[in-house]
Amino acid sequence: MAAELKKLSESRDLTRIERIGAHSHIRGLGLDSSFEPRLSSEGMVGQQPARKAAGIILQLIRDGNIAGRAVLLAGQPGTGKTAIAMGIAKSLGQETPFANVSASELFSLEISRTEALTQAFRKAIGVRIKEEAEIIEGEVVEIVIDRPASGSGGAGGGDSKSASKTGKLTMKTTDMETVYELGGKMIEALGKEKVQSGDVIALDKASGKVTKLGRSIGRSRDYDAMGPQTKFIRCPEGELQKRKEVVHCVTLHEIDVINSRTQGFLALFTGDTGEIRAEVREQIDSKVAEWREEGKADIIPGVLFIDEVHMLDIECFSFLNRALENEMAPILVIATNRGITTIRGTNYRSPHGIPADFLDRLLIISTQPYSEEEIGKILDIRCDEEDVEMSKDAKVLLTKIGVETSLRYAIHLITAAALACQKRKGKVVEMVDISRVYQLFLDVKRSTQYLMEYQNQYMFSEVPRETEGDEAMQS
Numbered sequence: 001m002a003a004e005l006k007k008l009s010e011s012r013d014l015t016r017i018e019r020i021g022a023h024s025h026i027r028g029l030g031l032d033s034s035f036e037p038r039l040s041s042e043g044m045v046g047q048q049p050a051r052k053a054a055g056i057i058l059q060l061i062r063d064g065n066i067a068g069r070a071v072l073l074a075g076q077p078g079t080g081k082t083a084i085a086m087g088i089a090k091s092l093g094q095e096t097p098f099a100n101v102s103a104s105e106l107f108s109l110e111i112s113r114t115e116a117l118t119q120a121f122r123k124a125i126g127v128r129i130k131e132e133a134e135i136i137e138g139e140v141v142e143i144v145i146d147r148p149a150s151g152s153g154g155a156g157g158g159d160s161k162s163a164s165k166t167g168k169l170t171m172k173t174t175d176m177e178t179v180y181e182l183g184g185k186m187i188e189a190l191g192k193e194k195v196q197s198g199d200v201i202a203l204d205k206a207s208g209k210v211t212k213l214g215r216s217i218g219r220s221r222d223y224d225a226m227g228p229q230t231k232f233i234r235c236p237e238g239e240l241q242k243r244k245e246v247v248h249c250v251t252l253h254e255i256d257v258i259n260s261r262t263q264g265f266l267a268l269f270t271g272d273t274g275e276i277r278a279e280v281r282e283q284i285d286s287k288v289a290e291w292r293e294e295g296k297a298d299i300i301p302g303v304l305f306i307d308e309v310h311m312l313d314i315e316c317f318s319f320l321n322r323a324l325e326n327e328m329a330p331i332l333v334i335a336t337n338r339g340i341t342t343i344r345g346t347n348y349r350s351p352h353g354i355p356a357d358f359l360d361r362l363l364i365i366s367t368q369p370y371s372e373e374e375i376g377k378i379l380d381i382r383c384d385e386e387d388v389e390m391s392k393d394a395k396v397l398l399t400k401i402g403v404e405t406s407l408r409y410a411i412h413l414i415t416a417a418a419l420a421c422q423k424r425k426g427k428v429v430e431m432v433d434i435s436r437v438y439q440l441f442l443d444v445k446r447s448t449q450y451l452m453e454y455q456n457q458y459m460f461s462e463v464p465r466e467t468e469g470d471e472a473m474q475s
């Protein structure tokens with residue numbers, strides 16, 4: 001299992017690559033060193049009281065003091081609830097897991113809602129596994145690869161050729177120098193990392209993994225061997241062979257999937273993990289508890305963010321109530337833009353569609369509508385993020401549109417206006433481009449107006465109703 005966990009923590013970096021998305025401009029909560037919100041920083045603008053409150057939550061998460069607590073972000077649509085949750089996620093280190101689900105997703109999965117919630121919870125609980133590894137760490141003095149006199153490996157493929165190779169690797173610290181015999185696999189690994197004399201490397205004796213740590217300061221004059229990214233480090237001191245603590249960070253869910261007989265390791269990438277049996281989870285929990293007692297592992301409670309939480313039904317809420325009691329529970333951050341509405345699965349109404357007993361355990365952070373200046377600043381940031389150059393006048397017009405309609409609508413118009421500008425072979429988005437896309441794409445207000453005027457011509461609109469669906473229209 002350790003090898004698979006290792007593979008997993010390496011592949012994590014890949015999944016963190018992000019394209020330009022709705023929140024890709026958010027790089028943190030924009031707080032200063034004393035956790036006070038700056039007016040505009042790390043892509044975040046305004047919403048100071050909410051960001052300050054989120055900052056306190058962040059501190060508690062970092063201190064590991066808040067496991068099993070829940071925070072509700074409540075506010076009108078487009079007031080930055082998801083942005084604040086993303087800000088928390090970005091401010092947490094890579095080690096702290098952040099799982100993100102939308103409540104409506106739970107109803108479209110093939111697995112039961114409580115299973116999906118359990119998986120989401122376990123995606124938000126990290127396990128830091130410590131392992132002692134024996135490594136050889138030092139500066140490479142010389143690599144000599146023996147050329148076989150006969151063409152013994154000639155007929156085979158590249159692998160068999162390198163497998164038959166042998167050689168010698170001379171490594172040193174400031175105190176000693178040793179020559180090691182090299183086998184084919186090691187030669188291949190050194191070749192892959194493009195290791196050359198003067199590099200400081202670490203060799204994992206068990207796995208044969210080669211890690212290039214940097215270039216020795218003593219060899220800094222070999223200009224030809226360096227790129228602009230070269231990191232210079234000192235030649236290590238002391239013994240060449242060392243015992244070092246290696247740390248792997250994985251989530252409980254990842255351990256579940258690896259150990260689930262029905263699902264292979266690759267299920268982690270497809271997301272198609274299916275139901276995981278309760279016995280598997282019990283075994284893993286007791287194994288992790290054992291590791292914790294032996295000092296081999298720590299639990300890192302992360303964050304589980306559930307957006308559109310009003311879409312959960314009464315069964316899910318009672319599940320959440322119970323799940324938060326677990327000693328390993330992550331911190332739960334939920335968001336909703338609903339007012340007083342029906343609790344799904346019941347005929348009762350309550351604030352945000354959340355049952356009163358669950359509501360009572362929440363710390364509530366409310367978000368407020370933005371001022372014109374703040375909308376203008378957010379649009380500015382989005383233009384930068386999307387690489388769109390926009391004239392001052394066009395920005396003023398777009399901000400006005402944002403105030404009259406919604407921030408989200410105005411953000412959407414940026415890309416559309418950039419395309420309109422491209423079409424007329426312009427370089428800078430001008431007011432004409434904004435007005436063109438404003439005419440082409442309706443905002444909610446104009447679309448509703450249009451519907452009111454022409455509703456007789458639509459299907460199924462002959463019966464005027466006053467139903468819950470109207471809530472959506474109001475927002």
Ligand SMILES: Nc1ncnc2c1ncn2[C@@H]1O[C@H](COP(=O)(O)OP(=O)(O)OP(=O)(O)O)[C@@H](O)[C@H]1O
Binds near residue numbers: 023084
């Ligand atoms: N304070 C802010 N600073 C920078 N960008 C923001 C801020 N608030 C919102 N945004 C951006 O505006 C857009 C809409 O905000 P967001 O999705 O966070 O709203 P929301 O409150 O979650 O809305 P809903 O209730 O409809 O889900 C997003 O692109 C978001 O990144």
